[in-house]
Amino acid sequence: MAERIIAAVEKFGNTSETVWHAFGYSAWEYGTPIMPRAGEKVRFWSDSPSHVGSFRHARDIITPDSLVKPLLIMAPQTGRVICLVQEHDVFGDGPDFSGYTNYITVQVGQSEFYEICHIGKGSVRVGVGDIVHKGEQIALTGANGWMTDRRHVHFMVARWKNRERTLFESLRIRFSGVGF
Ligand SMILES: [Zn+2]
Numbered sequence: 001m002a003e004r005i006i007a008a009v010e011k012f013g014n015t016s017e018t019v020w021h022a023f024g025y026s027a028w029e030y031g032t033p034i035m036p037r038a039g040e041k042v043r044f045w046s047d048s049p050s051h052v053g054s055f056r057h058a059r060d061i062i063t064p065d066s067l068v069k070p071l072l073i074m075a076p077q078t079g080r081v082i083c084l085v086q087e088h089d090v091f092g093d094g095p096d097f098s099g100y101t102n103y104i105t106v107q108v109g110q111s112e113f114y115e116i117c118h119i120g121k122g123s124v125r126v127g128v129g130d131i132v133h134k135g136e137q138i139a140l141t142g143a144n145g146w147m148t149d150r151r152h153v154h155f156m157v158a159r160w161k162n163r164e165r166t167l168f169e170s171l172r173i174r175f176s177g178v179g180f
Helices: 002-012 016-022 095-100
Strands: 025-030 059-062 072-074 079-085 103-107 112-117 137-140 152-160 168-170 172-175
Touching (some): 016 025
Antiparallel strands (some): 072 137, 103 112, 112 152, 152 168
């Protein structure tokens, strides 16, 4: 572990961000992207076959069927939008459908970012380069990409492993509690 911290500090500088990352945790506390209604619990589903390798710590949040009842998605942390895809409405069971995933990627720190997948087609009002604030409504739930009858929002926090931002690994998300 000590070697990992030293390597991370040498690469990205001596910040609390690099130390949290060296332990495998997000450096920021996150809200939940979906706000439960009164009396509801946020339900996570962690046995997705797609949550392996660098996606290991991604979480799925079970939602009602967005084709029947779309829910608001809130920015779980403040950051800058660096990637946005929202033109798809094709979905199905299996990795062949992954290319049809709508998602938004938000840079939070020097090397930390989060990604929310399966956002509704055309539901995002911010663009690449814009700042989103924690708790701000950023999208609606949707049905696209690799998705079975268990409708969900896929949420991942990760860190870039290199300066070129081509390699990443998911982090254990530190939640600040339900809601914001
Ligand atoms: Zn997922």
